[in-house]
Amino acid sequence: PNGELTFALATAVSLLSWRNQPMRVVIDGVRHEVTAQQVVVANGRYYGGGLCVAPRAVPDDGLFDVIVAGDLGLLENVRLLRPLRRGTHLDRGDPKLLHRTARRVEVDAPPRVRLDVDGEQPGAPPAVFEIVPAALDLVVP
Template identity: 40%
Template structure:
C-alpha cells in the first residue's frame, strides 16, 4: 500500500449481518475520494488488528473501519498517535464511538463524508483513552471502559456457549444479578483518592456504550478529559431500576451515583476484567489516561 491508498477493515458479521450487502456501496463511495481503495483481509479479530498495524506501518493514507465498536476498537490500535487519517462507517449493533464523535449514522453518508475529507485533506482531532495494564501492555479505546457490573456480565456472557445471540447477555445479567456483591474499588483521579465500595464504574471518552446507553452523558471526546461514573452499593432491585435510566442519561440524578472528570484514572478491584468498546482488555488494576487529539478522524 502507498500513501494514496485507503485501507478498509470490514467486518461482515457486524450488526448480526444486517449490513452484509452494504460493502460494495461503501467502497464505491470511498472511491469518490480519487484514491485507491483496498480491503484489509483477516479471518479473526487478532488478524484484523495485525493487518491494520501493517497497513499503517506501510504508510497507508487512511484507514477506514466498517462495522461496530468492536471493529473500530481493532482499527484504532493501529492509528492511535500516528497521524494516519481514520474513518468510521457505522455498521454494527453498537456504534457508540461513531455516535459520540458526530459520524453520520447512515453508513453510505459516512462513507461519502470520509471520501470528501480525504479529497479535501481535512481531519478532526479526537481524543482517545490509553489503557496501561499491570503488565505494562497498552490498549486504546474510543468510547467507554466498563469496570463494574457490566464488565462482569460481559465476562460471563463470553464464557457461555448457550444461548446464542443477544439472549446470551440477558441470561448472563440474570445469573450475575443473583450473585451481585459490592466490591471495594481503589479509584485515584489525577492523584486524588476517591476509593469507594460499589457495583458500577465506567470511564468514558464518549457518552455511551452498549449501543446507546448514555452512561457518561456529558462526555466530550475533544475536551482532553475522561468522564468517570460510579455507583455505590446498590441492591439488585435498585440496580435493575437504574439500568433503564442509563438509556436516557438521567441516572446521574440518583444520590447513589457519582461522576467526576480527570486526565488520568487508576482503577483497582479484585476479580474484575475491564471491557472497553465492548472488548475484553485486562484484569484490574488499570491506568487510563486521556490522550488529546490521538486520532485524526476523517469527518
C-alpha cells in the same frame, strides 16, 4: 431487538451473581475508597446495548468521564435501567453514582474484578487510564 433481549438477559444473570467489590479509584490525584459495582472510564456516551452511561461525555474535550456506580443492589439496578437508556441517571442526585471528569484515572480492585475495555477483556486491575488529547480525528456526519 434480539440483541437487546440477549443483552438484557445477560445483564440480569450477571447482576444476580455479582457482589459489589471494594475498589480504590484515583481521579486526577483524588483518592476514593469505595464499595462499587463498577467504574466506568468513558470518552463516549454509549456502551452495552445502547446504555447512555456517560451522557455528558464529549469525545474531543480532552477528558474522560468517570462514573463510579457504588454499592447498588438489584432493585436499585432495575430502577436505573430506564434512566440509563435515556441518559438521565446522573441528573437524579443519587449518592451512589459519582461522576467526575479527569485526564488520569487509576483503578485497583480484587482480582475477581475484570477489566472490560470496549468489549475486550485484558485482565484484572490495577489499571491506569490516561487521556491523549487530540489523538483521534473524528468525522461527524
